Amino acid sequence: MKNKNLPSGTRDEFGSEAEIKETIENKLFKTFRQRGFRKLTTPVLEYSDVFQPLNAENYRSYQLLDDQGESLVLRPDLTLPVARVMSTTGIELPVKWYYGGDVFRVKKQLSGGYNQLTQAGIEIVGYKGIKADWECLEIALTGCQKMAIDDVTIELSHAKFVDTLIDQLALPKPTKDSIKTALFEKNLSKYDQLLRPLEKTAFGHFLSEWPWLFGSFDEVMTALETLPEVEVLQPIINDLQATKQFIKGLFPKVNVTLDLSIPSPQTYYTGMAFRGFTEKSAGYLFSGGRYDDLLTNFQNVKTAAVGVAFDVDALVERTPVSPSQPKTLVFFDTDQWDEAEKALKTIPNSTLCLTSSLDAAKKLAAGTNSRLIDLTESR
Numbered sequence: 001m002k003n004k005n006l007p008s009g010t011r012d013e014f015g016s017e018a019e020i021k022e023t024i025e026n027k028l029f030k031t032f033r034q035r036g037f038r039k040l041t042t043p044v045l046e047y048s049d050v051f052q053p054l055n056a057e058n059y060r061s062y063q064l065l066d067d068q069g070e071s072l073v074l075r076p077d078l079t080l081p082v083a084r085v086m087s088t089t090g091i092e093l094p095v096k097w098y099y100g101g102d103v104f105r106v107k108k109q110l111s112g113g114y115n116q117l118t119q120a121g122i123e124i125v126g127y128k129g130i131k132a133d134w135e136c137l138e139i140a141l142t143g144c145q146k147m148a149i150d151d152v153t154i155e156l157s158h159a160k161f162v163d164t165l166i167d168q169l170a171l172p173k174p175t176k177d178s179i180k181t182a183l184f185e186k187n188l189s190k191y192d193q194l195l196r197p198l199e200k201t202a203f204g205h206f207l208s209e210w211p212w213l214f215g216s217f218d219e220v221m222t223a224l225e226t227l228p229e230v231e232v233l234q235p236i237i238n239d240l241q242a243t244k245q246f247i248k249g250l251f252p253k254v255n256v257t258l259d260l261s262i263p264s265p266q267t268y269y270t271g272m273a274f275r276g277f278t279e280k281s282a283g284y285l286f287s288g289g290r291y292d293d294l295l296t297n298f299q300n301v302k303t304a305a306v307g308v309a310f311d312v313d314a315l316v317e318r319t320p321v322s323p324s325q326p327k328t329l330v331f332f333d334t335d336q337w338d339e340a341e342k343a344l345k346t347i348p349n350s351t352l353c354l355t356s357s358l359d360a361a362k363k364l365a366a367g368t369n370s371r372l373i374d375l376t377e378s379r
C-alpha cells in the first residue's frame with residue numbers, strides 16, 4: 001500500500017510556501033493583463049502528438065492511455081498547447097496570450113528536483129519583428145523587478161547561429177553533424193580532431209575558440225570579430241547587439257551574457273532565445289525565445305511567434321518568507337455569529353475560534369501563540 005506516499009518528484013505545498021506562490025502568480029497575471037494580454041487555459045492532459053516537436057530526451061513525460069487506446073501525456077510544456085490552440089481555432093492574428101499552470105517533466109530517478117513545475121508565461125503570436133521579442137524581455141525583467149530580484153543575469157543565444165555557421169564550412173554533412181555534437185557535448189578532443197582539416201582556413205582561429213564562446217556579451221562579440229565576413233550571420237549578430245543595447249537601456253543593472261556554443265534551450269526555437277537566472281538559485285527564473293516554425297507542425301501556414309515563461313517555483317525559492325504576525329482568535333457562542341463577523345472585520349489578522357469550549361479555546365491560543373478575544377465574556 002502506498003496510500004501515505006507521494007509519487008517521486010511530487011510534493012505537497014502548504015502554508016507560507018503555497019501562499020507566496022499564489023501571490024507571485026497573481027502579481028505576474030496582473031502585469032500580463034495590464035500590458036494587454038488575454039488569458040488562455042489549456043488542459044493538463046493532451047495527446048502525445050502535440051509534444052512531438054520537443055526533444056524527448058530532455059522532456060520525458062508521464063504517459064497515459066485514454067479509453068480508445070490513444071496515447072495521452074500530462075503536458076510537459078505550455079507553449080505547444082498554445083500552438084495547438086492557434087492552429088485549430090482560427091483565432092485572428094496577431095494575439096497576445098498569458099497562462100499559468102503546471103507542467104510535468106519526468107526527471108531521472110534520484111536526480112533531485114521536482115517533476116511537477118509551475119509556470120506563468122506569455123505567448124505573442126503573429127508579430128515577425130524584434131519588438132515582440134523585446135516585449136517578452138521587458139515583461140520578464142519587470143517581473144523579476146517586481147519580485148525584488150535585482151541581481152538578474154540574462155543569457156542570450158540564437159537558435160540559428162550554430163547551424164548557419166556550420167553550413168559555411170567546406171566539409172561533408174556527416175562531419176558537420178559530428179562537429180555540432182562534439183561542440184554541444186564539449187567533447188574537445190573529438191572537436192579538435194574533426195576540425196583539423198580546417199585549421200589553416202579563414203575559419204581556423206574562430207573554430208578553435210568556438211567551444212569557449214560564452215560569457216560576457218562584449219567578450220563573445222569581440223571573439224566573433226575573428227570570423228571571416230559571413231553575410232547570413234549578420235542579421236543574427238545585429239539582433240543580438242540591438243537586444244543587448246535594449247536591455248542595458250531599460251535595465252542597466254542586468255548582467256547580459258551571450259552563449260553561441262550551446263544547443264537551443266528548446267528544439268522548437270528558430271531565433272533569439274533568452275534565459276534569466278541569479279546566482280542564488282539553481283534553475284532558471286525565466287526562459288523564452290522565438291519559434292516561427294512551430295505552428296507548421298499543426299498547420300501549413302508559417303506563423304511568427306515568441307514567448308517567455310517564468311519558473312514560478314524558482315521565484316518562490318528566491319522570495320524571503322516574512323515572519324507571520326501573531327493571530328487573534330475570536331471565541332464566540334453559536335448564536336453570536338453576527339458579532340463574531342463584526343469582530344473579524346475590525347480586528348486585523350483575526351480568525352474565528354471554532355472550538356466548542358472556552359477551555360479548548362485558551363489551550364489553542366496558548367499553543368499557537370495567539371491572542372484570544374472572548375465574546376461570551378460580556379453576556
Ligand SMILES: N[C@@H](Cc1c[nH]c[nH+]1)C(=O)O
Pocket residue numbers: 077078079121122123266287288289290306307308309
Ligand atoms: N515553453 C518554454 C518557455 C517559452 C515560452 N514561450 C516560448 N518559450 C519552456 O518551458 O522553456
